[in-house]
Amino acid sequence: MTVQEFQAEKIEGAAKLLAFWLGAMPEEKQSWIPALEGAAGLRTAREQVAECATANRFFTALLRGEKPALFRPFEVKSEYASLEDAQADLIASAAECAATIRGLSDENLEKEYRLRWPMTGYQVIEFPYRNMTYHSGQINQLQLLYGDVEFHIPKA
Template sequence: MTVQEFQAEKIEGSAKLLAFWLGSMPEDKQSWVPDVSGSAGLRTAREQVAECAAANRFFAALLKGEKPPLFRPFEVKSEYTSLEAAEQDLITSAAECAAVIRGMSDADLEKEYRLRRSMTGYQIIDFPYRNMAYHAGQINQLQLLYGDTEFHIPKG
């Protein structure tokens, strides 16, 4: 297995897990923000999924050599009208990103890409996975905050 295939599979798997955890929340809690005194920047689970989908597309464009769309994570809002729309968008964005990574050569992985600072393809291909894993933890924290203490794990 190549590095590209390994990372692509991690990205697709992470999206499926994140979509599962979103779906394990009651519909009304997917757009819920806890009232936490002194907090800043709290976002709903659906907003976090929307951010992950936008990030996946940002990195796919960057790695293809295109100018990525403007991306400000804390400004991404959810326009999902249903759980299914959120899950599908996330999984589709991960598949798009994974396809780009699968098509990268070893030279592409060593190439320097310019973000806020210069980074190699090796560094960049890890971002989509890490971002979704981070937000999966935030969604799990939201579940605890509204009182869900069940350990949600997908079947199979």
């Protein structure tokens, strides 16, 4: 298995897991922000999923050699009409990113990409996975904050 294939599979798996955890939340909690004294920058679960889908597309464009639009994570808002739309968008963005990564040469992984700082392709292909797993944890924390202590795990 190549590094590209390994990372592509991890990205697709992270998207499916994040989509699952979003679906484990009651519909009304997917757009809920807890009222926490002194907290700043809190976002809904759907906004976090929208950010992940946007980030996946940002990194896909970057890896394709395109100039992606400026990405500001805290400005991404959710306009999903339903849970199914959010899940489908996230999974589609991860599939597109994974397909791009599978098509990268080893030279692309050694290449330097410019973001806010220089990064190799090896570093860039980790970001979609790390971002989605980070937000999976945040969504799990939201579940705890509204009182859901069940351990949600996919059946398959």
